[in-house]
Amino acid sequence: AGAAETKNAIPKIGIAVPSPDHGWTGGVGWWAEKAVKDFEAKYPGKYEFKVLHADGYAKQLSDVEDLMVWGMDYLVILPHESAPLTPVVKEAHDSGVKVIVVDRGLTDTSFGYINLAGNNKEMGKVSGIYVRDYMKKNNLTKYVAMGGMPVVIDGERMNAFFDEMGKDASLVNLAGGRAYDFSDWSTQKGLELMENYLQKYPEIHAVFCQDDDVMTGVLQAIKESGRKDIKLVFGGAGSKAAYEMIMHDDPLVKATATYHPSMVYDAIAYCLDVAEGKKSSDFNTAKAPTAVVLPSVLVDKSNVSQFYDKDSVF
């Protein structure tokens, strides 16, 4: 095959992802391993893969260093945190490694790499539109919102969400203005937060929690409280559990907005296409990153079957 030229006879592909600190990143790990398995089967002996999971970006930083020592030709990375990983990824790039950055981008946009990501602003926007319209339609006014972790993409989503909600003055964020708490994208934390909200606010109509794992916890708290005032819980990302609820007409869960961890699979597939010469490797020498944006789609009863994968861990 007319592969892009590499240093190694057997090209080495290094993959750096965060370790599973919550459901979504768990999914990332799973899809990364699945990709490696699939492509090893597809191109037996032709490529060498190494997947590293980092529990923090300091670890990921050293993972990338280690991958450089290992002599990778390609790097597929889902950065733990954008800013701190940028220099080392740039260093890899400068030493000739072709880089594909997934999801949480880099802060330096002056060199050539693929930036493959979901659309966070769009995700917030899609969610906001759905929640706004649903509330309007059902004469609901009071809502609360939860963020994930204090990172850039989280802010993008929340801002886009509040932008949409703000368009209808009758809708009130019970926490006031654009205030929200962080759920750490974890079920446990979502449960605790929701329990507290249920105490604090005697009437809540809708909950936006931006993540389907968190949603599980939120739903549990609502169920246990026996309260009937909540009519809508909107998560995000597109977990298997959420899809199942949508399929089975859950009273509270009507839809979700995709932001799927399988994007790491797409990134690895993209990488192999480059290696196989099916896609150009020119991005590497460009003066700016090439964006590959996966759309965020609203999934509801009408289209859920297209997205459901019963083997996925997420």
Add this chain to the structure above:
Amino acid sequence: MGEKTVATYFKDFKIKDHSLGMAFVVLFVIAAFVGWPNFLRIRNLTNILRQISYTGIIGLGMTMVIISGGIDLSVGSMCAFVGGISIYFLNLFGPESILGIALTILFSLVLGMVCGALNGIMVAKFKMAPFIVTLGTMSIFRSLIQYFSNAGNILSENTLYGRIGSGVFLRLPIPVWCFFAVGILLHVVLNHTAFGRYICATGSNEQVAKYSAINVKLVKMIPYIITGLTVGVTALMWSSRLNCINPSDCTGYEMDAIAAAVIGGTLMSGGKGSIIGTMMGAVMLGIINNMLVMGGISAFLQQAVKGLVIIVAVLLQYNNNGK
């Protein structure tokens, strides 16, 4: 000795002997003000109790470990591990199998004890520093459950299992009943059995215990097994509540469990502590948390306030103890 009249009781009453109780009352009153009127609602109070019950139960076992002169940092990971494996076990049975649930309860408790014994053996038999042993097993349990689950959610297929963890009995959630039950049980063990006495003696001075014909190794080991058991209980309550376990669940439980014990007056250096104290400590942590939420403190500052409250609570106790 002799009978005490109410009057003499009040004459003998020294604030310093009851500093924990006083702190509790003060905190409660403050919370009632800050969170007026929601705080005092039965619903809110039972909620607080449920919220603290998970780490609270483990805190009870932790109290025994700390009194014996040890520490167990692995409880959080162990809890995710035991919970996860227990769901795998449960899924071996049919989706409505009551037998499966009964056996899983047993399995979970036993598995917890086995994990605890692992820590215990290393501490007691190989005389390793508990901090290090459990720092190590903390990584190991977490790692193993991630490995087994491929880092994905471990879902129970049993439709009845969820009823345990989210169930309510006589208006109190089941985990809260467990918290009380384990508390009373361990209180009795600590204060009314020879074994409880031995734990205190060993934690206070191991040599003395050895020279007093106490089987020091056993006495140092069993608290870890008890803690494993409490972890098993919490793992059951937690996994059945959501009918699923995520391998990253229960992170940081160790800190809450230790904090509850220490706020409750258990000495970090061992030899002395109280189960009732830990129960109060756990509830106090819950109240603080609730108060911060109700009071609308900036989310970023909530942790700071919590940290501060822990320090102040302990500071008051230390000063009252006159040291």
Add this chain to the structure above:
Amino acid sequence: MGEKTVATYFKDFKIKDHSLGMAFVVLFVIAAFVGWPNFLRIRNLTNILRQISYTGIIGLGMTMVIISGGIDLSVGSMCAFVGGISIYFLNLFGPESILGIALTILFSLVLGMVCGALNGIMVAKFKMAPFIVTLGTMSIFRSLIQYFSNAGNILSENTLYGRIGSGVFLRLPIPVWCFFAVGILLHVVLNHTAFGRYICATGSNEQVAKYSAINVKLVKMIPYIITGLTVGVTALMWSSRLNCINPSDCTGYEMDAIAAAVIGGTLMSGGKGSIIGTMMGAVMLGIINNMLVMGGISAFLQQAVKGLVIIVAVLLQYNNNGK
């Protein structure tokens, strides 16, 4: 005493006196095999050194604290806090201000010491359990820096600042030089000054230290200040490497720092320890990590292996110490 010939040296050589060194060598050889040929590349070795230098430097301060009978769980949060505030400070100066950088270096170290002193005062003056104090300040520092930064990145506007942390001098990264420098300094303090001896004495038996006319409060406090200083150094190295600080940075540093100290032979119960040991411990942790990465162990199991290695390393030492 008298002169030792080489022969008698080897005759006197007892493995148990050098178990750490032996473990180090064995580990190195294994790593060289597993990671062949990459492991032995200069680039890889300096990489390992740089990777461990951040927590390694803090581990050196931690060693002093542990020897003195304490523990400091707050170092990770403190590091993010000091790093973040230092960048705010740096940004008060122009984008190319060398003076700004010089003053920030000073500022960072002093701020670290002040934070350390905070822990130290509570431990030494108010006689609070170090575990609790630093558990509290761990939350507080983290919370504060999140609050100040609104949980966002704190970016330096100085274009030269980054040169410190990512700089290389005589083929070694600057953080590695810092690690060595702090190591040598603290080694001398511990082994060749009265203060070092007082730390050991106080950590071993506070009462006795007091009866030896040692100012126990001061001796218990200063190690926290030293640790604060090492945190300041790491905060500088880390923030300048990335030219930015995220409030969630440096989470878990305390565990690595403690692990390095304990693998290096420092007793968790205080009274005894070695700076050189901690340095070796930190490097060993780095080697293990590198080995796991190079050896292609399942990512999920890596933590388990690391936990296991820590336990085994300590187990070997304990048994060799003949207890």
Add this chain to the structure above:
Amino acid sequence: MKGIVDSRDILYLDGISKEFSSVRVLDQITFGIREGEVMGLIGENGAGKSTLIKIICGIYQPTEGQVLLNGELVDIPDYITGKKLGIGIVPQEFNLINSLTVYENIFLGNEIHKGLLLDKKLMRLKAREQLDRLKMPVDVDKLVSDLSVAEKQMVEISKAMILDARILIFDEPTTTLTGHEVEILFDLMRNLREKGVTMVFVSHKLHEVKTICDRVTVFRDGKLISVDDIAEVDEHDLARKMVGRDFSQVFPPKLKRAENTVILEVGHFCIANLLKDVSFTLRKGEILGFAGLVGAGRTETMEALMGLRRLEKGTVLLNGEIVKIKNARDAVDHKLGYISEDRQGKGIVQGFDIPKNISLISLPDKYVRHGFIDKAAEDLSANHYIDEFKVVAASKKMELKYFSGGNQQKVYLARWMDTEPQILILDEPTRGIDINAKREIYEFIHALAESGISCILISSEMEEIIGLCSRVYVMKEGHIADCLEGDEITEENIMFNATGIKKGN
């Protein structure tokens, strides 16, 4: 202020009182100590000797009263200040850091520097010199944890000596020393006296006080009873002053050996570097002595017997049957009891009250009903022992750490009595306790033996061994040197066997 009565006084205590949580342990103490004298300080356990000493050093602050040094009022807020004023102390309890070496301990708090760094060479040298002066040639680089009790005591004394103090206070320095070592210490003290050093010497052994002191101060219940020139009082007077009533016979009359039945036979105990083929027999109802220099291996023998130390070789025959004792519980089950010489480290639980301390061993056998502790029974039994042993306690619920040494020892004894032993081993049972309590313990041992219980008494106090025992094994360097019986039990014979040196040679 009364002012200085005597211009010879270097130190003058003026109306010193001390209260611990409103309990008065020192009451208006006023007396002077003259420059260059050795002042004895005696009194029963808990009389307040150590407390007074701690006040002089600055470790405690008096509730009332003041201290004058060379006629000037001084404020001694802590020991650091005390040391600067030239006051040195050899404390009553061990005060060495186990994880440091001998020389590091000797210079702890008093290091010699060369520039900024420590001058280890010089410190080693000086430490060695100091120990040589005490005729205790231990390796200065040895860890203190590896030293015997006597060696530790000598290190402790060296630590005080190195201070070059003008006032040197010894709080019961001889409790852990044998006669030979006490002689060495006294020589040293005489030397210091010639150099003009003022010393305070606390001891429960009146003959020592008589030997070394120039004057003696007697305390009773926190009050000053008398200050006398040593020539004007004899031991009998001193004892009477201490106790407050007439005090006659210390030792009860010797027992006639009633039975010949051997109940315990220890055979060929061996532990590398510690014990070499130790064998002995114990008869029913006898008081068997174990004498020897400190470090001779007596404690090790008994610990091995009790299953507290691993033996390399050795057999135990109990009532003619071979028994295996693997731990202390086995020993208790075989009705063996052992009062350790290390009361603080191996005996009492500091944080437990009296009932909990007493029941610690017998708990499962006596106080557990249906799995639960019967606290009423525990209290009852504690009351019984408090009466029987005349334990003086404000409340039996007080933690043991607040009790004086003698009372702690009684509680410790009670714990073992509560196991109803047939064989009771007492290792230095009177260490650091006053003459009155001592006599009580002697009578107690005597009564035990009369009732048929066999006692083994390890003691470094020759007179105890001679006064109480019917047979004595003398140990030397880990083996049994001889077994003395009846009239053979003399100081000379014991010393000869223990040291290999005949007295007078």
